[in-house]
Amino acid sequence: MNIATIGTGIIVEGFLQAVEQLDGASCHAVYSRKEATAKKLADKFGVQTTYTDLTAMLEDPHVEAVYIASPNRLHSEHATKALKHGKHVICEKPFTSNVKELEALIALAKEKQLLLFEAITTVHMPNYHLIKKHLHQLGKIKLVQCNYSQYSSKYNQLLAGETPNVFNPEFSGGALMDINIYNVHFIMNLFGSPEQVRYQANRHPNGIDTSGVLTFTYNDFIATSVAVRIQAA
Amino acid sequence: MNIATIGTGIIVEGFLQAVEQLDGASCHAVYSRKEATAKKLADKFGVQTTYTDLTAMLEDPHVEAVYIASPNRLHSEHATKALKHGKHVICEKPFTSNVKELEALIALAKEKQLLLFEAITTVHMPNYHLIKKHLHQLGKIKLVQCNYSQYSSKYNQLLAGETPNVFNPEFSGGALMDINIYNVHFIMNLFGSPEQVRYQANRHPNGIDTSGVLTFTYNDFIATSVAVRIQAA
Structure with missing residues (x-):
């Protein structure tokens, strides 16, 4: 091809x-x-x-x-x-x-x-498929916590007053779109759609989320999904 | 005395x-x-x-x-x-x-x-006071995650159909009252009162929370506080 x-x-x-x-x-x-x-x-x-x-x-x-x-x-x-x-x-x-x-x-x-x-590569990886296959052996899931946090090489640019795409609302940037999305796929591929989702974010003055916490409420358990795309300046 | x-x-x-x-x-x-x-x-x-x-x-x-x-x-x-x-x-x-x-x-x-x-012993401990003293050196706090989870020796009783005090709504039991409260003190002694608090809990049929996630929204950062008082049966 x-x-x-x-x-x-x-x-x-x-x-x-x-x-x-x-x-x-x-x-x-x-x-x-x-x-x-x-x-x-x-x-x-x-x-x-x-x-x-x-x-x-x-x-x-x-x-x-x-x-x-x-x-x-x-x-x-x-x-x-x-x-x-x-x-x-x-x-x-x-x-x-x-x-x-x-x-x-x-x-x-x-x-x-x-x-x-x-x-989205992660949900196609062999280790992810192993998790999915053996999930039932863990017993009843009560709480899932995901965290994908990584210093963005573009964050210094943001602090310097520039607006790189990844931190630009005009370009659908932000921590959720950029890396928390991996947690979202990780959770939803294992457990399906939650009853409720909530997102609490730290926002840059330009409105973009530089970090945030997603909470997924399922019928009988809770998942949290955290992403930080920055570090302290 | x-x-x-x-x-x-x-x-x-x-x-x-x-x-x-x-x-x-x-x-x-x-x-x-x-x-x-x-x-x-x-x-x-x-x-x-x-x-x-x-x-x-x-x-x-x-x-x-x-x-x-x-x-x-x-x-x-x-x-x-x-x-x-x-x-x-x-x-x-x-x-x-x-x-x-x-x-x-x-x-x-x-x-x-x-x-x-x-x-509440934890907030009076020397290591906690060191955290408090040196907190400003960490730069701007964006995200705090606390987790205090511990198998309750009484959980087997609950599963066996009994209602030990710690899992009894009548006695103000539950994961939040029992151990998540340590996270609450940890967070609020460092950062004061949040703008908003939300609690999502897994509940036993008797209504008691056996585990749960608290999210604290401050003006410029977020804290999550998790407690699990059980393990998979």
């Missing part, structure tokens, strides 16, 4: 390294708004084709699937466009900025009979 | 061991509804006097202070009675079953000019 990539962040390099190890998959093209950025990434992974025009890339008949790693806010637009051009889609987390966008994407993928994946 | 004790649980033995190590304090009398129980405890710690009549003990002029370790529900009644008899009071946690009872106790102690303490 020939894949094309949208975005040139560090995660795309991780994706391309993974593709290199796959039989039957290869990267056919990379897209970036800037030619130099596209070229640099393409050269690093021996990709022949670069695009700075997204439509042109999606019209390339050699491209079968698209990996989307643009800023969160653009996921929906890019995935929609890719599906409309008949390409399968693997989209970075968070899938979309809201449920409405996701439902539209799912409907479109079904209509077009195309594959649509969110690149 | 001559102290008398109310209650004969294991915690009273811990209290009496501590009193033995104190200069200027000694146990003058122990009270229990049952003479045999009072005698057994008194003998173990070389206490001369036992009472099975609470009023009689509180009328004993040698008793200057009372240590109360009766079931939670009775704390208020016993502390009120002791204060009215002119005795200083050290009362086991939780102080009372509700704020109203506590406010009445405080007013009474002030009126009588007597000392009134809740026996």
Whole structure:
């Protein structure tokens, strides 16, 4: 399968390294708004084709699937466009900025009979499947606590008055979208939908959540899900 | 100072061991509804006097202070009675079953000019004072997570269909009253009163909370406080 990539962040390099190890998959093209950025990434992974025009890339008949790693806010637009051009889609987390966008994407993928994946890796890992398989042996679950906290390399920029995408409300950034989403998948893939969810967040003056606590109330147990995307300045 | 004790649980033995190590304090009398129980405890710690009549003990002029370790529900009644008899009071946690009872106790102690303490040991420990002293060096606090979970020796009784005091709503039992209260003191002694508190609990069919998650929302940070008083059956 020939894949094309949208975005040139560090995660795309991780994706391309993974593709290199796959039989039957290869990267056919990379897209970036800037030619130099596209070229640099393409050269690093021996990709022949670069695009700075997204439509042109999606019209390339050699491209079968698209990996989307643009800023969160653009996921929906890019995935929609890719599906409309008949390409399968693997989209970075968070899938979309809201449920409405996701439902539209799912409907479109079904209509077009195309594959649509969110690149949440953790729930596909062997250790996660082992947890799921042996969960019943733990007896009755009463309390689940998840914590995914990590210093963001972009936090210094935020403190310096800049607004990197990951801390930009305009780009659907924030701790929940960025890393707490892993806890959400961890919990909901094991236990399904809770009766109630509540989010308490620390917010930057620009409104973005830099850390927060999710509480999931199930019929007979409780789960907490914490993410901190910063450290003390 | 001559102290008398109310209650004969294991915690009273811990209290009496501590009193033995104190200069200027000694146990003058122990009270229990049952003479045999009072005698057994008194003998173990070389206490001369036992009472099975609470009023009689509180009328004993040698008793200057009372240590109360009766079931939670009775704390208020016993502390009120002791204060009215002119005795200083050290009362086991939780102080009372509700704020109203506590406010009445405080007013009474002030009126009588007597000392009134809740026996929350943790916030008086040297390591806690070190935390408090050096807290500002940690920078801006964003998230605090406390967890005090411990298998209750009484949980098997609960599962067997009995209702030990600690799991009895009638006696103001439950995980919050029993051990999460330590987290509450830990947090509130460091950070003061939160803007908002919320409690999500797992409840036994009799209504008692066997585990639960407290979330404290402060102006600029969040604290979670978890207590589990059970393990999987």
